[in-house]
Amino acid sequence: EVQLVESGGDLVQPGGSLRLSCAASGFKFSNYFMHWVRQAPGKGLEYVSAISSNGGSTYYANSVKGRFTISRDNSKNTLYLQMGSLRVEDMAVYYCVRPDGGYWGQGTLVTVSS
């Protein structure tokens, strides 16, 4: 069974940093593109970032480019999102997604507030 379990969400002040993790299991992690998608409270879905199966290619939404970094460790079956210079508008539930097959984690909440 495919499982994606996010962690690392927390309360952080504007301008702060946070690293999210996504532990994957039930499939060969190193074979798949992986994505991060977020959802602000009461709002719709927004793509954040994507990474190729070997980590060689990365993609970012304009809203996070230069502030967030996606990475992966295929030996640990783990996806990461390093978030910096956080803004109030980054506050959201962050989902780890395996687009091939449409698998989503349950999300981790990032709160940005002073």
Next chain:
Amino acid sequence: ELVMTQSPATLSVSPGERATLSCRASQSVTSKLAWFQQRPGQAPRLLIYDTSTRATGVPARFSGSGSGTEFTLTISSLQSGDFAVYYCHQYNDWPYTFGQGTKVEIK
């Protein structure tokens, strides 16, 4: 950035009736269009990908159609668990984008 526009914002339907949801892209997404269902407090669930292919386990009452810039999700006979928010999603061009959602509520 490719903009996805869904209509209507809210659709009021009685159980057992048909629901038709629309999604328009600001430029062609070829057939790279998916539909997601999101119930309150849950992660989105993939219903349809490649415009018209049902994901594993999705009932046949859900169907997708369209091409290019105009797409439709049809739910043939609404059941209680179908009252939710539905998002269309293009994955033809990065940044991938979602529509703003259509809420299907009980009439």
